[in-house]
Amino acid sequence: MSIPLVPQLLRSHLTELADNDQRLDGRGQYEGRDLELEVDVLANAEGSARVRMGDTIVFAGVKFQLMTPYSDRPNEGGLMCMAEVRPVAGRQHEAGPPSAESIELSRVVDRGIRESGCIDTSDLCIIPGEKAWQVILDLFAVSDDGNLFDAFALAGIAALRNATIPQEKFEVGEDRKLIVSKTPIMCSYQRVGGRFIFDASGREELGGDERIHITLGDDNNVHSLQKGLKGAFTAAEFKELMEEARKKGDELRKMVHALDGGN
């Protein structure tokens, strides 16, 4: 791994590049890195996916547990989404209780999936008021070279679409596919060198400012937004990002659908 520049030097360098519409690795402003998406990669998970975006690598795994439905929603199961960025994923990540960063990561990914309505929680009910499925989506970073948000969101929805409910193991029927009716896609933009770019690398994150995360549904409806880190942006800037997210979202959604024939 090359030695990271002193942040101030790095920031100057990134500004210079941006002024010439360039990026550290030669990409265009809204160009993503080389992307790999595989599903069914973890033998002990009921659904799984692996995403590689440049040197960023993550896994998503789906597990199922039995739960008692909440008393105010007796006919519904639940969805839980947890992101872990353990020290394996980078020099800067430390052991310990979940950091604010990893909490934000899981909650933003969770909201995008949850609010898209892609999972019908009433389909998870086994016996009303007594027994239902809890779907647990665990997001696990292996190598963090930037933009874990999009990597986690993509691996997450792909793993859910890959999941089988292990009804036989729990003696409640025959195994069946988890029904995932939509494909929410998150696209993240970070201000680097003064302008917003798509799919920031680790070094761009190190020398960048605020991030904007946009999750859109199949119909381009907005399901989740999040602004992170220090910085202020204008309405015009946001409009442009929203437009870009629509285009990129369509592209990535097709990639997910290609894996499962559209489900």
Place this chain on the structure above:
Amino acid sequence: MSIPLVPQLLRSHLTELADNDQRLDGRGQYEGRDLELEVDVLANAEGSARVRMGDTIVFAGVKFQLMTPYSDRPNEGGLMCMAEVRPVAGRQHEAGPPSAESIELSRVVDRGIRESGCIDTSDLCIIPGEKAWQVILDLFAVSDDGNLFDAFALAGIAALRNATIPQEKFEVGEDRKLIVSKTPIMCSYQRVGGRFIFDASGREELGGDERIHITLGDDNNVHSLQKGLKGAFTAAEFKELMEEARKKGDELRKMVHALDGGN
């Protein structure tokens, strides 16, 4: 906020004042600060109070939860008292797990209320052995300029006397007042400049020695005592404080009763 004196200088100054029977803010030895007591101040609490003693400001809020009675007391509900001194309340208060100080605060206030017998826990039973009310009294410091003990104890008993059991919300009958048959009052004294004073301010606490907390019931029976901090006191000193606590307790008890017409 004025800059606190170096503790040693502050201690010398306080001793000098005490030698002339004076205090920093001109009060007499056993004189409390300007006191405000309001009830029904928090819309989402089932009972609430706000106490201001000089620049010390606290809230107390009462909530109710359903509990399963303990197996050795099937006909009784429970009372829990928790004090939080979060960083909002002062420069010296830090975030983190409960400090020994805040644990002592809640336990001393709790004992005064509990041991006075003001709440009949068998009145909290709904179905013997199955369902009962747990009363939770949360004490919350907004601004700590000394003597949180008395402020919490006063707000606590006033909030309990203000509380309504939300039986409708939990579908176990009609809402009814929590029965609070007594009014225990805590009076706290701290050795400052060599002598004990009532209702120490933040600066008096900073330059003071041991504290004595006395909780008396309606009939002047003793329900709770606590000595805190470094220092030794004599039997004669204690006798005088007990006498003072009886007088001050009667005064404060009237103030509480005035709010609810004596209940």
Place this chain on the structure above:
Amino acid sequence: MSIPLVPQLLRSHLTELADNDQRLDGRGQYEGRDLELEVDVLANAEGSARVRMGDTIVFAGVKFQLMTPYSDRPNEGGLMCMAEVRPVAGRQHEAGPPSAESIELSRVVDRGIRESGCIDTSDLCIIPGEKAWQVILDLFAVSDDGNLFDAFALAGIAALRNATIPQEKFEVGEDRKLIVSKTPIMCSYQRVGGRFIFDASGREELGGDERIHITLGDDNNVHSLQKGLKGAFTAAEFKELMEEARKKGDELRKMVHALDGGN
């Protein structure tokens, strides 16, 4: 307590001694310290033992709790073994959550007892699928002058053999002895001055290298092994220790049996 030598000086001294087949306190290579073993020493424990090996002193206490059997083992109760090395036991022990050392201690002692099969967990079942006994063995260090492993293991098995199930208190029958059909014995060896010695003292531990813990059953079957700390050992070294453990194990097992007449 004498001032501990600087570790490097201590190591040199220990090497010199070892070269002459000597030890700090005059013992032979495989000679244990003066040993006391008492049972029934704690009035509130259902079984208890105290072990003193030189200046190392530990207690073991057995308590019983009711548990719901695990769904895959409806006819079995459970055994739990917890070791605490609190700050009372030595200058080097600090307050806080369990250290890796104390976790290793409890797990190694636990495995020796559990794997020997000395406790038949199906004998702990009260009502299949509903109610069973959980045996909790708590190991508590009072004074740590080295080799807590063997002291804990010895106190542990002696306390279990001393235990009475408090069936009357829990209203499930008459009190009866816990059946403990075997007597696993742990012997621990540490490399000090280049060679392995038995029953290291605190100073030998401070200046020593890797440890090997061997737990053998009544028939000399191996039930638990553990290598701890930095260091490499040869097959020949291990063979010799295994031979020593067999001899010493027989000796200590007799000592345990002498307390209860062989059970």
Place this chain on the structure above:
Amino acid sequence: MGYGDVQMIDANGIRNDGRKAGDVRPISIELGVVPVADGSCRMKWGSNDVIAAIYGPMEAHPRKIQRQDRAVLDVRYNMAPFSTSDRIRPGFNRRSREISKVTAEALESVVMLELYPRSKIRVEIEIICAEAGTRCVGLTAASIALAHAGIPMTDLVISVASGKINDVVVCDLNKSEDNYGEADLPMGILPNTGELVFLQMDGNLSQEEFQEAWDYNMEAAMVIHEYCVEALKTGRYPQ
């Protein structure tokens, strides 16, 4: 997020508390409510009751949190145990951690941190009564308390949320609207430039609905900004 047959808004566009779609709930502001703090503010907004207090700038310790070129903001958003219908257990809470983080990042965007190298400014936000939109009230109250403490800022942050009920976009959801609402778009707006320093959203909004909610927030922020300015002049709003 379903609302079944519950009708939250009538045929004339009047909401269940009498407001029109673009109206905000009643707001009052009082400064100096935490006498021992360096700056403080209590903001009541609908039934929300929020206290924000500022301590600092002070020495940052432990030293490893110090920054050579600027102050660090230490922001805590917390809900008091009695602030909600069901009691909240004190202690670690993932939701509060996330709100504290994004609130801190919003405030860092306006506080002139570079004026106080190696120091720390503590921002304490306590929700003592929660209705809906507590994160907006907390962020706005914190920016007022910072101003009250005399901390230099490039602008206040005015935060407000719009959302959707019964398929109608409305501004500043109250509790019952929030319970049955289909979307929530909280924003943190700099009134002088119209820029955003805070943005979250969850639910389901078409691109058009999203724009409508955005516009409501922008308009409401200008109104609320005036209340804040008056409070900072006189110590309270309304008088």
Place this chain on the structure above:
Amino acid sequence: MGYGDVQMIDANGIRNDGRKAGDVRPISIELGVVPVADGSCRMKWGSNDVIAAIYGPMEAHPRKIQRQDRAVLDVRYNMAPFSTSDRIRPGFNRRSREISKVTAEALESVVMLELYPRSKIRVEIEIICAEAGTRCVGLTAASIALAHAGIPMTDLVISVASGKINDVVVCDLNKSEDNYGEADLPMGILPNTGELVFLQMDGNLSQEEFQEAWDYNMEAAMVIHEYCVEALKTGRYPQ
């Protein structure tokens, strides 16, 4: 605190273990029971069995806990898991935290801390068998262990509790008396001056009953003090 029909004391004022109202339970003391510590004491008092050990004075670290002008006392009161009828789970415990705090403050009142600036003295109190009054046994045992460690003190601290059963005030409640008792007044007394460094109380005592309990404690402390002095001379009490 109710006791129904249980009669804990007979018409002649004789208690269920044969004691009169002012008697203390049997006490034994042994020094040096933690060989690796700088001072230690095991105190059996009724069925209570308590070990106190002292480490230090030693360097206080981390440095932020150091005091320039005195030593800090680091006191831990803990009940072993097997010390009570129902097993106690190890770990954080609010009751133990409070007792540790007030015990530390009692001992700080007699230990000459100013002789050891910047250092720390650890006081470890372990209850290995609990009957009733463990905080009193722990505090007394700790003061003996400090003396055994040679730490200069202005006085020992003798701690004892009186209480009320069947409306009668008695000294040094045993387990069954404690279970059915109506009040408990533990005090920590300096035998040379009669001053108090420790005081708690809970229950219900009239002013007269309170005085009676206070007086029992004062008298008992003088008796127990003699046992402690003998133990410190010879290493144990009784011989």
Place this chain on the structure above:
Amino acid sequence: MGYGDVQMIDANGIRNDGRKAGDVRPISIELGVVPVADGSCRMKWGSNDVIAAIYGPMEAHPRKIQRQDRAVLDVRYNMAPFSTSDRIRPGFNRRSREISKVTAEALESVVMLELYPRSKIRVEIEIICAEAGTRCVGLTAASIALAHAGIPMTDLVISVASGKINDVVVCDLNKSEDNYGEADLPMGILPNTGELVFLQMDGNLSQEEFQEAWDYNMEAAMVIHEYCVEALKTGRYPQ
């Protein structure tokens, strides 16, 4: 540990996955799988899937963990939540703590720590799919990753476990064998000297069975060592 009538090995000594008693499961190794790390390795062994990554040598902080004369190894063994049949809750785990400790001690026995005084080397072992024998896979993978990071070592550590099923001693238990097995003997072997740096065992083995298991491990280690050497030459095994 009972296995009832389950027959795990047939009359010809063939196991349920077709292996003979001394055979190890299929193994594959890939280097560089964590691009941002200083060294890394993914080892699949049966259905086990394990990633090991190395960071460092780097400055050890906080300073109190520094050693003047050598580097410290900071080793973490962790099972991902989805790595097992029943999900594992993230967070503190006694089993993982113990395995991390003994793994660290095994690696400290071969890494030339004295070359890097005052520094720290982080060893991260993540089990993303667990079959049986994860601690052996983790230790072996960590030693390969250390070599890949260019950290000087006196030898690799090859770790493998033998055990007993149906009263027969066999090498490298698979999941079902482990479930019904009667003993498990994992060892960490230095292939150049035959010395051990890691040893655990639980179950029930006679002295003869123990020797047989020991010998299987020694033989298997030599075979696995060759795979590792090839992977370190070419980046992967098999090609």
